[in-house]
Amino acid sequence: MQKSSFKFYWEDTLLEMLPSRALFIPQRKELLICDIHLGKAEYFQQNGIPLTNNSDENNFARIKKIVKKYSPEKLIILGDLFHNIYSIDKTLQKKVEGLPELLKTNIELVLGNHDEGCDIKNIKVYNIRKTKNIIFSHEPVNLENNKTLNICGHYHPKIYLKNKGDNLSLSCFAMDMNKNILYLPAFGDLTGGYPCKKSFKKWAVVSEEKIIEIKS
Amino acid sequence: MKNIMQNSKQNSKQNSKQNNLISKIKQFFFSNGWEPLPYQVETWKAFLNGESGIIQVPTGCGKTYAALMGPLSQIEDPKNNKSVNILLITPLKALSRDLKNSIQLAALHFNNEITVEIRNGDTTPYEKKKQLAKPPNILITTPESLSLLLSNKESNNLFKELSSIIIDEWHELMGSKRGNQCELSLSWLRGNIKNLQIWAMSATIGNIEDAGRAIVGMSAIKPKIISTNIQKEIEIISVLPEEETTFPWSGHLGIRSHSSLLKILDENKSTLLFTNTRNQSERWYQCLKFFLPEMEDKIALHHGSLDKEDRKRVEEGVKDGLIKWVVCTSSLDLGVDFQPVDQIVQIGSAKNLARLIQRAGRSAHRPGAKSKIIFMPTNSLELLEISAMRRIIKSGISEEIRLPELSYDVLLQHLISLACGNGFDPTIEKERIKNCWSYRNLKDQDWNWCLDFLEYGGKCLKAYPKYKKIVKEKSQNNNENFKYFVKDKSLIRMHKFNIGTITSDKFVNVKYVKGKSLGNLEENFASKLNPGDTFYFAGKMLQFVRIRDMILYVKKSSKRSSLIPAWVGGQMAISDLLCESLRKEIDICNELENYDYLNPELNSLRPILKKQKFLSNIPKKGEFLIEIYKTKDLSSLFVFTLDGKFVNEGIAFLWALRLTKLKQSTFSITANDFGFSLTTSEDYDFSIIKKEADYFLDNKKLEEDLENAINFSELTKRRFKNIAQISGLVNQNNPTKTKTSSQLQISSSLFYDVFTKYEQGHLLIKQSHQEVKEYQLENKRISRSLERLKNLKMLLNKIKTPTPFAFPLLVERLKNTLSNEPIEKRVEKLIKKYSD
Incomplete structure (x- = not known):
């Protein structure tokens, strides 16, 4: 069944997986996205590869759209906001620093491997962000007990669907049920992805409006 | 009068000098106990007359000495030469060592100071540096290494006194973009060095004029074509199934019938077993070792993905006689003269005659000798191909090999190479490139696009100052002129590492x-x-x-596993010529019972053909066959055009598109040399094909419909993958920075999406469409095929069990899809099996 979102509870916390490749936590009014890779095109250009850079605009527009729809108190970015800190030019830097004002919401960044060394005003930066029963990180962390959930990015999970008549690859949310890790799909437009393990539970993003649970 | 006298005096002087040189060459032959062949003498004379040309003779007839002796005899004072005199280009690294040995032997005859060296991917940096400082008289290289040399500032000096270029196995390079790469390098050498003589050696092909033109350039005088009437006799022996029932209906491995093959092979004879894929070679190697444990040390495996050292060990093992059997792929196709090889086995169809003849040629490396090849079919229908090949060989016709045209990716790579080296002046370079056969139709506007792409990254990027690959630099003595250079050291490094046109997955x-x-x-x-x-x-x-x-x-590990890696390789389709013969063959099959001439292949196919006739039909000369097969959750259409894999794929896409125009749906497409199938996971009424035959066979809207079909498919994306690699958008790998380079990795399909979305008229996207249309779907052949089908009677059979003809298509794994359904609906169908 395709839906406009999928909900599940972690203990008493409701998590909502959205087809816009974001996760919403209504009780805390927190909206989570990851792996946007801003400035990716510029980084390629600097290295002599002519990648066209209209994607950042598109990324900003999509962030604006979901923030408008869910009016979170906090937008949490689980790492890799930037593709490479040396490709952040002044325009991009200003644009990102102006985001909290523009969106009228707080923004927090859990640092990813691509963000290392970045210096951005108006955005609170963490290495790992721990709450009562959920740990937010970029790369997955080892959990001490089975009551904690780890939500992370980094892997750009994808799923390959296939039958005798057709095949498709889609971005997905992926849950490692044994280790209690939930991987979010990459939010950025200019990102690829990797297939994830069979044993993971998956929810595939079909379009901007539709998401579907994959029963394996 | 006086003038004429002088001229003729000069002529006779020249003639006597020529005769002297020719008798000196002959001496070399005699001292080795050989008799020069007439075509060899003809080549020497032509060369000494200052001509360029192409030699077309079967393998193993002494081509190397035909092309080499002329240039060799003219090297004077080799010790004091400060440049390479003779450049030899060969398609395979493995050939270089043998070439070097035979050249050295001949060089000694003229002057023991002549130096011969190899420069390719296996040459150490130390040797390479030494070669630049003290150039050898004769340099043996590959097209890739030559391209690399042009990106070196020393290239001007290295080649300044170059007098001749010899290209070995040109037909082998011609069939791919390596041919373009070679042409472009030649154009630069021809432009920089006056009076260059260029000779190519080729197997017998149908379009030898174009092949010759491609090496000398459009503006040169007509190249000399030298061919011989040396005919090589070929004996083909097919391994036939022992029992009718055990013979596999399909598949591409043929392992099940290994015992029939082992029975006729001699363990003590040196043997090459050619397979079509690396995966297949691994499997056969495993199989042979298992069934012949006593041969364990005498069987070896050789394919392009194995470690260099291991390959070398195998090659040497065969030469020394320690290794008797080698299971190999095309990695051993050419040269590597381990003579004598006593037995040649071809596993699976060779797909075209040239390849079969070349491989067979390995068994008799002496002019005039009879060559013999054992053919091991991997599915029974391949026996028909062999039967057809026999008939072609008898008729003596040869196939054409086509050189790709207007490959912008290779052109971009070439221009960057030049900009990394001595720079290039766009006005001069444009003329040189338009002088190449495959770029003779290059438009000024497209040339300018290429320059823009390199300088600014294309239209969209003009506003981004950080992008620069090549930059203008004014020349010192004239402010009007400028040259393009690559200035950034790391860009140069990256480019040099990625040169080449053979692309592959990471x-x-x-x-x-x-x-x-x-x-x-x-x-x-x-x-x-x-x-x-x-x-x-x-x-x-x-x-x-x-x-x-x-x-x-x-x-x-000692655990057993059936998991064997598959490598994505170039697909092959049977040649045009073979298709035509194949159709004749099938027609004959109809009448097998009252046909007098039966070769062993056709004879063994009798029971299969009988079954085909019983379940459906065998199409006669004026007919073509369509079968419809339905199961609980699939409907399939099988169409047998007998027109080669790529044409079949094209018609399959065309029909799928025309079907989706009538009703929204998704089709999966498989094709082989015999025909194609369309499959859909709904109950579909394919009999519409017969009712609307005119619509499906229509030729007028072909271009437009194909273009649409291509847009709906993933074909162009796949083509673009190679183009992106060659033109330097996607970098293979960078040895010095394994970790950090990952930030520069992006899939070619993302490039494809971005370019199609934001940059209309991108030439590389255009090229991918063009390549799909011309080389993959071959629209000219499709059009011809539709015309042909229009005049045939359509036989449409609903079948209850898959027929022998349909079975190979049925079991082939899913390759392509064409869909105009919304993604939501496709997903719904796809996950049915997960949610049921």
């Missing part, structure tokens, strides 16, 4: 934990392995330990 290196390297695997295969999994590679059972920095660590 590779990971396979190594034992203890350190020894085994070869390369496609990353795609590696990414699916979990620690502890076992797989078969390089003839060994291996266990996956871990993967780190593009290295896959393994250890030996």
Whole structure:
């Protein structure tokens, strides 16, 4: 069944997986996205590869759209906001620093491997962000007990669907049920992805409006 | 009068000098106990007359000495030469060593100071540096290494006194973009060096004029074509099934009938077993070792993904006679003269005659000798191909090999190479490039696009100052002129590392934990392995330990596994000529019972053909066959055009598109040389094809419909993958920075999406469409095929069981899809099997 979102509870916390490749936590009014890779095109250009850079605009527009729809108190970015800190030019830097004002919401960044060394005003930066029963990180962390959930990015999970008549690859949310890790799909437009393990539970993003649970 | 006298005096002087040189060459032949062949003498004379040209003779007839002796006889004072005199281009690294030996032998005859050296991917940096400082008289290289040399500032000096270029096995290069790469390098050399003589050697092909034109350029005088009437006799022996029922209906491995093959092979004879894919060679190697344990040390495996050292060991083992049998792929196709090879086995169809003849030629490396090849079919229908090949050989017709045209990716790569080296002046370079056969139709506007692309990254990027690949630099003595250069050191490094036109998926290196390297695997295969999994590679059972920095660590395992990596390789379709003969063959099959001439292949096919006739039809000369087959959840259409894989694929896309125009749906497409199938997971009424035959066979809207079909499919994306690699958008790998380079990795399909979305008229996207249309779907052949089908009677049969003709298509795995359904609906159907 395709839906406009999928909900599940972690203990008493409701998590909502959205087809816009974001996760919403209504009780805390927190909206989570990851792996946007801003400035990716510029980084390629600097290295002599002519990648066209209209994607950042598109990324900003999509962030604006979901923030408008869910009016979170906090937008949490689980790492890799930037593709490479040396490709952040002044325009991009200003644009990102102006985001909290523009969106009228707080923004927090859990640092990813691509963000290392970045210096951005108006955005609170963490290495790992721990709450009562959920740990937010970029790369997955080892959990001490089975009551904690780890939500992370980094892997750009994808799923390959296939039958005798057709095949498709889609971005997905992926849950490692044994280790209690939930991987979010990459939010950025200019990102690829990797297939994830069979044993993971998956929810595939079909379009901007539709998401579907994959029963394996 | 006086003038004429002088001229003739000069002429006779020249003639006597020529005669002297020719008798000196002949001496070399006599001293080795050989008799020069007439075509060899003809070539020497033509060369000494200052001509360029192409030699067309079967393998093993002394081509090398035909082309080489002329240039060799003219080297004077080799010790004091400060440049390469003769440049030899060969398609395979493996050929270089043997070439060097035979050249050295001949060089000694003229002057023992003549130096011969090899420069290719296996040459050490130290040697390469030495070659630049003290150039050898004769340099043997590959098209890729030559291209690399042009990106070196020293290239001007290295070649300044070059007098002749010899290209070995030109037909082999011509069939691919390596041919374009070679043409472009030649154009630069011709432009920089006056009076260059160029000679190519080729197997017998149908379009030898174009082949000759391609090496000398459009503006040169007509190249000399030298061919011989040496005919090589070929004996083909097919391994036929022992029992009618056990013969596999399809598949591409043929392992099940190995016992019939082993019966006729001699363990003590040196043997090459050619397979079509690396995966197949691994499987056969495993199979032979299992069934002939006593031969274990005498059987070896040889394919392009194995470690260099291991390959060398095998090649030498065969020469020394320690290794008797080698299971190999086209990696051993050319040269590597381990003579004599006593037995040649071809496993699976060779797809075209030239390849079969070349491989057979390995068994008799002496002019006039009879060559023999054992053919091991992997599915029964291949026996028809062999039967057809026999008929072609009898008729003596040869196939054409086509050189790709207007490959912008190769052109961009070439221009960057020049900009990394001595720079290029766009006005001069444009003329040189338009002088190349495959770029003779280059438009000014497209040339300017290429320059823009390199300088600014294309239209969209003009506003981004950070992008620069090539930059203008004014020349010192004239402010009007300028040249383009690559200034950034790291760009130069990256480019040099990526030169080449043979592209592939990303590779990971396979190594034992203890350190020894085994070869390369496609990353795609590696990414699916979990620690502890076992797989078969390089003839060994291996266990996956871990993967780190593009290295896959393994250890030996005793656990058995059927997992064998597959490498994505170039697909082959049977040639036009073969298609035509194949159709004749099938027509004959109809009348087998009252036909007097029966070759062993057709005879063994009798029971199969009988079954085909019983379940459906065997199409006669004026007919073409369509079958419809339905199961509980699938409807399939089988169409047998007998027109070669690529044409079949094209018509399949066309019909799928025309069907989706009538009703929204998704089709999966498979094609082989016999026909194609369309499959859909709904109950579909395919009999509409017969009712609307005119609509489906219509030729007028072909271009437009094909273009649409291409847009709906993934074909162009796949083509674009290679183009992106060659033109330097996607970088293979960078040895110095395994880790950081990952930030520069992006899939070609993302490029494809971005370019199609934001940059209309992108030439590289255009090229991918063009390549799909011309080389993959071959729209001219499709159009011809539709015309032909229009005049045939359509037989449409609903079948209850898959017929022998349909079966191979039915079991082929899913390759392509064409859909105009919304993605939501496709997903719904796809996950049915998960949610049911």
